[in-house]
Amino acid sequence: MIQIKGLRDGLLVSIDDASWELQRSALIAQVDAEPSFFQGARLALDVASQVLHVNDLVDLRDQLSERGISLWAVISESPTTEHTAQLLGLATRISKPRPEESRQFSVDDLGEGTALFLDRTLRSGTRIEFGGHVVVLGDVNPGAEIIAEGNVIIWGRLRGMVHAGAKGNRSAVICALDLSPTQLRIADEVSAVLKPREQPKPERARINENGKLQAEFWPAA
């Protein structure tokens, strides 16, 4: 039930949807059986559709690290697990994406459609990548990054970095109650630094008729 294969930059361990506890102990047993093979390895874990929480991954990471193995990526079909991995600063993609993940959004799909809703403040070091829209109910602090293929709406203060329309959609917009980002990007346009305002008002940033990234008050006066 556990498959291990070599990658260019580490080992890829694939497990299936059977009980996480079983698979975890099986993996550790396998490592303990051949410690010299695993010593110093970088390990990517493909967990299929397992739903894993922070504690699960922290336990595994600690167990592996005690054996001299570093866990660097967790690949999953479950958004919860991906989210957990992102929180722990683990990669969620390896250089060669899985074939079934090439579910690309075309520009036309983005008028409406899938959104990721985050009900919390994104602190420094958090990186959210999503193939749709992103809505945050909370602040985006300096050092946090959001990369979305669609629009990004921040119901709070935006002080980090946001890239909307990351696959080239120039009609994507970025809205925030207080738009004071370290940097904004829409498609391939990058904003100059926006000055923090004395009295922040909701703003919307988009690419204007002249092809420049620009922020304006919302609703327009």
Place this chain on the structure above:
Amino acid sequence: MPAQVITITSGKGGVGKTTAVANLAVALASDGSKVVCIDGDIGLRNLDVILGLENRIVYDIVDVIEGRCRLKQAMIRDKKLPDLYLIPAAQTRDKNAISPSDMNRLIKDLRADFDFVLIDSPAGIERGFRNAIAAADRVIVVTNPEISAVRDADRVIGILEAEEKGPAALIINRLNQTLVKNHDMLSPEDVLDLLAIELIGIVPEDENVIIGSNRGAPVAADPKSRAGQAFRNIAKRLKGETVPFLSMDHQGGFWERIQRLTGRK
């Protein structure tokens, strides 16, 4: 009553973690609590120097974990405060000498005998930091009122949230009120606005802190030091007492209030 295990961390180096641990330990131990501090900064130990216990080290934390001595043998008792103990870090090893589960085992053995276990975390977010927070019941994040320190504190708080370590508390260290007044330093409000966690203390900039660290006599034992008073107040808050906070609404009243608190002791 089993001990409260508190880890003091910051992300950025040089903001005053070790000073905070030493001063809180002295303040708690002078106020009747039994305290042990653990230096988690293996390879770059300092806490022994600041507490003035450097020349008494025989065994260290790695000796305990690797079974070369019993836990009690590595615990150094303070000269002046009989309820204050230190478990020093090893200087000739590195962070990989111990693991989070070693830390959990060690602290389990200490809980029954103490009121407070204070762990001094190394800077950074790597192995040493993971070791230091593994057994914590509560985490205190120390920051300075400057952008880079606050940014790193934010990163650490994010990791603590992800590891489900509970809400962290914040110490703002080395606040210079004159600079704040002239808008040349972040105010406590600016810091809290970004970090959005519970504030447990503000420590004013005070040259006595440096003098005390060099002499191995933390300022918390000096009744005249303003920073010492701030650390004593934090120690009381850790014990669950309500100590009035220095006003942060109108900056003019800030020093008067500190002086009033100091005068009241």
